[in-house]
Amino acid sequence: QVQLVQSGAEVKKPGASVKVSCKASGYTFTSYGISWVRQAPGQGLEWMGWISAYNGNTNYAQKLQGRVTMTTDTSTSTAYMELRSLRSDDTAVYYCAREVYSGSMGYWGQGTLVTVSS
């Protein structure tokens, strides 16, 4: 069965960077894109960007351009999301999600809480 297993919770200081991993199993990794979605405490879902696991092409949300980088390692079927210059309003649960039908997200990781605090 399809599984996405994310790395554990992180606590970072303002200005630092965080890199969250998402290890996929149960399907051919390079056949589907991965989106990253975050959710601040008590808030809605925010799409951060998408990466093709086939060729590494990316699309990022405009508000995060320049601070976010998404990558994949096909040898380990793992996707990564790095966010730099962290601010307190980056505190959120970060999810990876596999697309199922050209952009809809049918499989989700368990979420990774990133807390940014001095």
Add this chain to the structure above:
Amino acid sequence: DIHMTQSPSTLSASVGDRVTITCRASQSVSSWLAWYQQKPGKAPKLLIYKASSLESGAPSRFSGSGSGTEFTLTISSLQPDDFATYYCQQYNSYSYTFGQGTKLEIK
């Protein structure tokens, strides 16, 4: 970016009610729209894709309709498990966006 607006933001209903949630896009997204259900502390779950296609495993009481800029999610007969927050998401453009969410509460 395409902006998605859901209404209402909160909806109070009873078990057995038929409820409808609306999602409007700031420009046409054709039928590239999905609906998700999220419960507290859990990842979202895909219910509907391509505006009206029911995801495998989602209960048949959920249905979606619409195209272009206006979409609806209907639950034909509310069950206790359905009280949650629902989000629409467009994937027409290279920049996806979610609606702000609709919280479905027990009346």
